[in-house]
Amino acid sequence: MSSIFDVDDLIDGQKLGWFNIRLLVYLFVVMLLDGYDIIAVGFAGPHLVKEWHVPPASLGPVFSASLIGILLGSLFFGFIGDRLGRKFALIASCISFGILTVFATTATSVPELIGLRFLAGVGIGGVLPNAIALTSEYSPKRYRATMVILMFSGNTFGASLPGLVSVMLVPRFGWQVLFWVGGILPLAIALLLVLALPESIRFLALDERRRARAIATLRRLMPHVAVPADAQLVTRLNDAGTTGTTRAFRFRQLFEGRLAKVTPLLWLTFALNLMVFYFINSWTPTLAMAAGVTPGTAAFGLSMFQVGGTLGGFALCRFVDRSGLKPLSALFFLCIPVVGLAGFTVVSSTFFVAGLFVVGFCVLGLQAGLNAMAGILYPTSCRANGVGHAFGLGRIGAVVGPLAGGALIGMHVSMQTMFMLAAIPVCLGAIACFALNRTAGEIA
Known part of the structure; x- marks a missing residue:
């Protein structure tokens, strides 16, 4: 008879270790890039007004476009995260807003930039719900809010960086450098996430078909716990505490x-x-x-x-x-x-x-x-x-x-x-x- 491991009890009973710290660092960096990308377009604004000879008011839709995209992206990538996994959704989000932010360097008019910022916003919108879900699902209950807030602080820190880039690099390389930085770095971090980011153990435990991945991840999380290859992993799906496979x-x-x-x-x-x-x-x-x-x-x-x-x-x-x-x-x-x-x-x-x-x-x-x-x-x-x-x-x-x-x-x-x-x-x-x-x- 196979051993039964309650994933929720194991995670809630653990101490914070290097596994949790590495996960926090990865997601902090992702949130930093997310925060940077949202704010960067505002610092490009004065340069666009001068170079494109447009009134400042015409840039209002550019600033709003990414926010509308984020609204849709939060819903879309939230669905993807619950269906295909938090890791997949995060990587897809980083790739999509990274590519579209790079494309923004080629924009030559306000309508072009509105469209590109809207599409980039869809990708940006997928980062936060999946980063919060992944952080929550690996954090013991007594530290859960702390870990999510520390992870989210990357967003506010990243929001302070476009001003630095604007002062140091824009005079030499032009406004496009704001978008080069905001596009290339998410693509680089996406590659790192493919290699290093774990999928949520609680998400994997919801589906019997993912048991091998779930057991391998649990062994990485808790190397001191002996988990046999035929172990059955269960997790609470709802308030009643029932278990089962992914719906x-x-x-x-x-x-x-x-x-x-x-x-x-x-x-x-x-x-x-x-x-x-x-x-x-x-x-x-x-x-x-x-x-x-x-x-x-x-x-x-x-x-x-x-x-x-x-x-x-x-x-x-x-x-x-x-x-x-x-x-x-x-x-x-x-x-x-x-x-x-x-x-x-x-x-x-x-x-x-x-x-x-x-x-x-x-x-x-x-x-x-x-x-x-x-x-x-x-x-x-x-x-x-x-x-x-x-x-x-x-x-x-x-x-x-x-x-x-x-x-x-x-x-x-x-x-x-x-x-x-x-x-x-x-x-x-x-x-x-x-x-x-x-x-x-x-x-x-």
Whole structure:
């Protein structure tokens, strides 16, 4: 009679080792490139305006195109991740956005660049749901949120790099170098992932046909555990703890049992928080300079916004692992006055930079925590799809935020009033997060 190994119990009972650290490093680098690629086009913008002789407003659709592509890519590659594996979906995502970003160097008009950025966005959208799923499925429960947040910090770090490339390389090689860097590196990391990235052991354990791969992976993860060749690996598919083989993903899985309330509330919190984040990220420099802040201070303030978000995510790690959604609910309510008062910090450069650091700590740190919870709340059988739909639907907020900001600017609304209005979706998000905390119950 073959031995039975419960994969969930084995992973939850392990200590973090080199296997986990290597996985974290691989996915951190992937997230770094993902964050770089999203932001790089913004630094190419001023050079395109000058070289193509187009008005700055014409580049708005270029900036939005990748966000719309990310929305679709999150859904598509989330499905691929649950059907064909997280590793396959991640590699396919890296290859697709790498190739299309390289093609962006050949663009000669705004419509061409819009199309290329949209298609690249589809590939970019596949990275985060599968990286979160893979990280969650190899992390012991007591460290799961910490590992996801550390992995996601690669995204915020990568978002700070296009400015460096713009200063050091663009004057010599032109705006195209931003896309050469953003395209070649994902293709290189894709090759490394083919050779080194493990597939999710929990995903492999769902299907008897993948047992040989699952056993080989389990032996790498836990070399001290003797796993016979005929071992039977089981994992929990749902809240009832049943086991079995992989089923084709059905959309209604995201609304079965307790997920009937969890899923729409999670979507709402993502959309509202991303709406505020992208509003701040898109319009703060313009608003600040109109209020008298120097361009250098505005750029530095936005960098501190990213730094604050990274540190906010780090600060939340252990609290989320220990208490789930409770610290996120508390931080959401703290965001209300922080965002609402941010517009009044332009009285001095010091207040402005410090204010954006605090706003980033709360808003972007909160998003890191929500990312971790998305990977925890869904079972293995639909985790990549669950995370992908949360990010996909959340991107609606990411698109609406900058558009709403542009409309308010067109109405000549002051910076102070705009940030006070931005506190409204934060307030709604806080209520949704509180309801999600009450609904989610025991963390998966």
